[in-house]
Amino acid sequence: MQSALNQQEIFNRRLPFVIIGMIVVSAVLLLQLISFQQLAPDVLNELSTDYNRNIKLAAARGTIYDRNGHRLAVNTLEYRIGISPNLVSNPQRTATQLAAILNLDELKVYEAINSQRPWVLLAPRVSADVGHRVEELKLLAVTIDKLPRRSYPQGTLASQVMGFVGGDLRGYYGVEGYYQSQLAGKPRDEVISSIPFDLPSRQEPDRGSDIYLTIDRDLQYLAESELSLSVAETGAKAGTIIIMHPRTGDVLAMASWPAFDPNAYTDVANPREWSNPAISGQYEPGSVIKVITVAAALDVGVITPQWTYNDQGRIEVGGIGIENWDRRAHGLVDTTGILVQSLNVGAVTVSTMMGPSLFYGKMAQFGFGRLTGINLEGEAAGTLYVPGDPDYSDSNLATNSFGQGMAATPLQVITAVSAIANDGLMMQPNIVQKIVDGDQVIPAQRVPLGRPISAETARLVRDMMVAVVRDGLDDAASLPGYTVAGKTGTSEIPTPVGYRRDAWIMSFVGFLPADDPQVIVLIKLDEPKSGRWASQVVAPIFRRMAERMVVLMEIPPDDVRRALQAQGGRIGSMNR
Numbered sequence: 001m002q003s004a005l006n007q008q009e010i011f012n013r014r015l016p017f018v019i020i021g022m023i024v025v026s027a028v029l030l031l032q033l034i035s036f037q038q039l040a041p042d043v044l045n046e047l048s049t050d051y052n053r054n055i056k057l058a059a060a061r062g063t064i065y066d067r068n069g070h071r072l073a074v075n076t077l078e079y080r081i082g083i084s085p086n087l088v089s090n091p092q093r094t095a096t097q098l099a100a101i102l103n104l105d106e107l108k109v110y111e112a113i114n115s116q117r118p119w120v121l122l123a124p125r126v127s128a129d130v131g132h133r134v135e136e137l138k139l140l141a142v143t144i145d146k147l148p149r150r151s152y153p154q155g156t157l158a159s160q161v162m163g164f165v166g167g168d169l170r171g172y173y174g175v176e177g178y179y180q181s182q183l184a185g186k187p188r189d190e191v192i193s194s195i196p197f198d199l200p201s202r203q204e205p206d207r208g209s210d211i212y213l214t215i216d217r218d219l220q221y222l223a224e225s226e227l228s229l230s231v232a233e234t235g236a237k238a239g240t241i242i243i244m245h246p247r248t249g250d251v252l253a254m255a256s257w258p259a260f261d262p263n264a265y266t267d268v269a270n271p272r273e274w275s276n277p278a279i280s281g282q283y284e285p286g287s288v289i290k291v292i293t294v295a296a297a298l299d300v301g302v303i304t305p306q307w308t309y310n311d312q313g314r315i316e317v318g319g320i321g322i323e324n325w326d327r328r329a330h331g332l333v334d335t336t337g338i339l340v341q342s343l344n345v346g347a348v349t350v351s352t353m354m355g356p357s358l359f360y361g362k363m364a365q366f367g368f369g370r371l372t373g374i375n376l377e378g379e380a381a382g383t384l385y386v387p388g389d390p391d392y393s394d395s396n397l398a399t400n401s402f403g404q405g406m407a408a409t410p411l412q413v414i415t416a417v418s419a420i421a422n423d424g425l426m427m428q429p430n431i432v433q434k435i436v437d438g439d440q441v442i443p444a445q446r447v448p449l450g451r452p453i454s455a456e457t458a459r460l461v462r463d464m465m466v467a468v469v470r471d472g473l474d475d476a477a478s479l480p481g482y483t484v485a486g487k488t489g490t491s492e493i494p495t496p497v498g499y500r501r502d503a504w505i506m507s508f509v510g511f512l513p514a515d516d517p518q519v520i521v522l523i524k525l526d527e528p529k530s531g532r533w534a535s536q537v538v539a540p541i542f543r544r545m546a547e548r549m550v551v552l553m554e555i556p557p558d559d560v561r562r563a564l565q566a567q568g569g570r571i572g573s574m575n576r
Helices: 002-037 041-049 091-102 106-113 128-136 174-178 180-184 217-234 262-267 286-300 335-340 344-365 395-402 410-421 455-472 539-552 558-566
Strands: 052-057 071-083 120-126 142-151 188-193 210-213 238-244 251-257 308-311 314-317 320-323 331-334 432-437 440-443 448-450 485-495 498-512 519-526
Touching (some): 071 128, 091 106, 091 120, 106 120, 128 142, 174 180, 217 251, 217 519, 217 539, 238 410, 286 335, 286 344, 286 395, 286 410, 286 455, 286 485, 314 344, 314 395, 320 395, 335 344, 335 455, 410 455, 410 485, 410 498, 455 485, 485 539, 498 539
Antiparallel strands (some): 052 188, 071 120, 071 142, 210 432, 238 251, 308 331, 314 320, 432 440, 485 498, 498 519
């Protein structure tokens, strides 16, 4: 009893000291709390960012299809793998497991896991298969972020039309670059905690729009396979083939060689291969331009179909002498003969009769020296000097009449000739059929670029181009059962000290059926070695392509087509 009283007395004596101690400790803690709350904002942010990561969540990029719904560009996933070292319970085993899956050095992974940092990036990008294998480990400390990646299931097909999506998830070149904002959608910024238990409230980003191209996958494959074969057969250094519908301006195929694989765009040794030569590669088109010169002169009334001149084989303009391709005089030649025999002297005679004002006015109406406005990234405007330009000389009026001394892109050339095929109306080339944004479908608008010549002039020149294929090319471009209109070009290649004499650019532009054109094709080969003239080298390629195009596009022979039309039927309305 006495002992219990002594203990109670001791407790009562010590109690005030305990209370005073607790008060002091509480006061210290309170002061520290107040001090922490008054820390500068940048200090607080620094503490916060130790455990949080800001990431940008990209929206699902829109899918790109061909005109018939075949997928040309889709989305796949890759993964970013990181780890929070302070949450790892068994560093050695964790390092062994992750190093094996991620194909990393085990010692480096072990050192990363034992670092003092709150979060460490182990692998910036791994495949979906690797990411799933890491997920299966069910490691609490591992963070796995999904990263969208662009994939092109058709490989190199239409690569320069498509462009590619870079590591920054931005589109470059082609459709991917031109329609970046529509395809990308709206990304969102999100703060991700490195602590697995701290789950964010996620809001899905807005998905990008889908785009359907005017490209036909089968025609694109035809163009690319024929181009690859032609380059191999002729020894050409490069080439381009464009297939268009002259009535609408829709590009059905656009191929250039060499191409690249957009799935592995970083493997390209020369980044210039990313660009599209069909819209950016400028060259002197040569004798193909003679049809434009003749059409322009007919339209302004300077010549008529019955007009003739005396071809002496040589003409001098602006201090330079110009000869025909065969160095021969052809005597009395009419308008059609200029094109059938592809006479430089005849073209020069016509352009000088027009004079600079009329000639260059018409060249501008046909679109030379300016952009076509095609909806692809990277188009070039070409070069056409006119009176008043520092680099213009009087000789340009002569040489430009047969496509030398000027520069154009393959797209500009085929667009200009399409006006002849389309009754004088020149349509803006177009690569997109429609854009689908959720439930909203936005069809492409077909835009006329102007009417450089009348329908009557177009018909006259079209008949002359039929005569070129029939009488001037030894049937090299003819297709039995079909009336074909076309023109070749064998152009010299300029250098700083003149034109090369050992290499040429050879091209052909043709369309069919000539009286109701459904398709127009441009074929261009750079420096082929299998012949001297485009009539020998390129015209047969057109014929080979045309044999397959009429099947793919379901274009019947002329007699069948005319019989159908007589019964009220029509062609040209098929989905392709």
